Amino acid sequence: MRTSDQGRQGPAAMQNGAGRRQTENNRSAGRGGKKKGNRLRLFVQLCFTALTNGYAAGFANTTIYAGDLKHFCVPGLSCYSCPGAFGACPLGSLQAVLGSRNFNFSFYIVGFLMAVGALMGRFVCGWLCPFGLVQDLLYRIPFVKKFRRLPGDRWLRYLKYVILVGFVIVLPMTVVDIIGQGSPWFCKYICPSGTLMAGIPLVAGDPGLQEAAGGLFLWKVAVLAVLVLLSVVVYRPFCRYLCPLGAMYGVFNPVSLCRLQVDREICTKCGVCQKTCGMDIPVWEKPASMECIRCGDCVKACPHGAIRLTGPADLIRRGGAVGNAGTGGAVESSAGSVGDRH
């Protein structure tokens, strides 16, 4: 007689003798594996943040780095006015070029975003973004109840695309001053990373800036405060609903060289991946979702080992061959069309 668990398992699992005990053992191993995966990701996040925002003299002297590295963009959301920042923020740079009198389009920044997106997609969000790290750490704070999503989640996820088009592209280009210069609307009115990593340290250390801080500064601190509080109860609310950089990288998720692959012959659609996913994605159904930040938690959690996170190294190793992922079964990157949405 089938138990409810055997009823949920697909034919492949049953043929392999993967009963409830084995599934539980795999889940235990998965949890242990998930801890190791989390530690590795945290280590990479910390190291990359130190690499991109480690100019300690900036914090000590309440100034910013002005060396040649500022010609180059970093892949994550890291304000270039952060005292510790070595590189330029891609979003701030994009708005600066679009809002300048000399250019209507930024080949340099758009090319950078295309290259990073095509290579990694939202892997940047999961592993390299400093503000993503901040949200991950905040979510670790214990709270009486954690929520998997906010009310209106389905529609809120489109908000980041509205912010991308409106605040990052259209407004800087169209709303200009008397000499034809636009403002960085996203940086000015929304960006919490700029407030946390640049605004607060600089204003705290400079009496002149303290005198100049007014309503706009209070608004930005309020936006940051709301996101900090939300990050304790919901996983990565800024990444899910507001981040235009994540929105841009997410467009490349279906085609990026770093991607999740699901082995359809092994997958039993048990749903453990979705339960584990902080972004609440049905990974078994949409491994190339534009919402996926490629954290890899689902890879570790899958009790059947059906999910893999592949990268450019796999492409080189297999000589660009498609299909076999070393499991001997069919490998599929998505059940839907290009650009499938959560």
Add this chain to the structure above:
Amino acid sequence: MKKQGGEIGKRRTAGILLLAAGAVFMAVGIYRGEMATVFIKAVNICLECIGIG
């Protein structure tokens, strides 16, 4: 299975082409002098970014 492999191959090709296009775009942008605009913005404290306006 063949169809799935074909789709994966198309996506990989699209990714590689986009990567190449991104590199070309960056080269064009550097040639046009956009890096200087980025640099000038990045080495001065952005008052809008820190909430001063």
